[in-house]
Amino acid sequence: MQWKGAIREFKNYLQLEKGLADNSVKAYLRDLNKIAHYFENEELGPLQLNLFRLEKCLRDLQNHGLSTRSQARLISSLRAFYKYLILEDYIDQNPAELLEGPKLDQKLPEYLEEEEVSAMIDSIDRSKPEGMRNVAIFETLYACGLRVSELVGLRLSDLFFKEDLIRVVGKGNKERLVPINSLAQKMIELYRQEVRVHLPIKKGSEDILFLNRRGSALSRAMIFNLVKDAASAAGIRKTISPHTFRHSFATHLVKHGADLRAVQEMLGHESITTTEIYTHLSQQQLRETILKFHPRSKDA
Template sequence: MNWDTVNRDFKRYLLLERGLAENSIVAYQNDVNKLQNYAELHELAIPQITTKELQNFLVWVNEFSISTYSQARLLSGIKTFFKFLQIEYDVEHNPAELLESPRITRKMPAVLSIEEIDQLIAAIDLSTPEGMRNKAILEVLYGCGLRVSELCNLKRSNLYLDVEFIKVEGKGNKERLIPIGQQAIQYLRIYMDEVRVHIPVKPDSEDFVFLNRRGSPLSRVMIFLIIKDLSAKIGLQKEISPHTFRHSFASHLVEGGADLRAVQDMLGHESITTTEIYTHIDKDYLQSVITQFHPRS
């Protein structure tokens, strides 16, 4: 049982048996690579890795000052790996079975106010083709609550603007339909009709909505830089990312009285508990209103 063979089989298992997306597979492989580095450093073969060795491994990893969330994610990957060994290699004992994940305190996501979103979008220079594209990007990002990967992979063939819907491919290659508002539709059409038609599109990129000036799909990093530049332009003090627009989309819907199940469907959350965090944001908002305006506060 050598690492190269096991790693290859593990990747195949994640792809075919678990049906995971490429990003998730890479994350699991990175977890196992860390374990492999530790095992080779201590001259341990895979069958020699015990629960005690895994505990020592987690202590070793913690020396690199990784966050509690990263530790929990790493442990999840390691548990999946040993579960795979039980299934595919008939390994009797699972040394990861009794390991407990570190307790994670749920951190409230950063949320922009409607005024801050308006300021960011208003700061875009619409005199350039890139500015018209960026306007459409932010309108779609906030108007549909997309993950940045979903935005980068958005296809023209999945735009149903006449009926005000788009189809996106989320985590685990799961597709979902999301309503798209008139403002996002307006600027998306302007971009498609007046900017994108003049871009020399690279082969295999014809169906992607958002392209760079060379005709390739935009990367996640590029979206982040667009938002970072706009944030600096208006002097915004909050640390924001593309995901902040997704959080703001959900928070503003919940504040407005939207049904939590509907928000869950639009965000593509598997569990309603993930969506419920936005009810806590709403409670914080209500508390601040009481503190600010109630005469007995």
């Protein structure tokens, strides 16, 4: 088996069976083509590689300037690729399984304190129709930890308020049910009854929940601008985006004792490893609190 054919089959698997987004598929293929180029010079196909050869490849790429973060991603792509080859019975052992990745500095995402979330929402002028909509948007972002693409795609038919749930279509068109609190439900209902019902709804947007003044779906860029404006009005100097509400949602849940698996389900993370970042955030805050307020800290 040659690299070109193996990568093509893996691409089909990622798109058709795993349902990954285009950007994720491209990232996998970019990594594998880098490896393919290296071994094609040695006329070695993917089935001829072992742990020793893969380690040598990574060392050589590192010596030619491959960053630690790129190394880590490349190893992840290799492991996934060889798992697929095992699944298809091309091989029976994964030569990438024991590859040791570089240690990465944990980059903690920016998040809002609970008081800052309230300040942003309170800064919105609710006397205007778009203000009522924006309050509902922010309450939904924070209540459910949505990605901005999930928010703008939210539909009336996705609301199950009798069960305190909404249906969310996430990455790879994967659906999940997420709890929504009573305050967010109340703000959505106020928006629907007092604002949305009066809009000239455009064809194709009849089921979209959040609309602009012309009755069309909101863009991601518009949500980004709303967040920036509210942060400025609330006097918040942090660099934030709609995704900051998602980080804040998860951080505050973990801080108050939520089970990490439950947070993983609500966020739609495929791996618990992705969710564990919020444990680090909680631990960091705990450490800072202890160092600041413990009575013995002041005597050092």
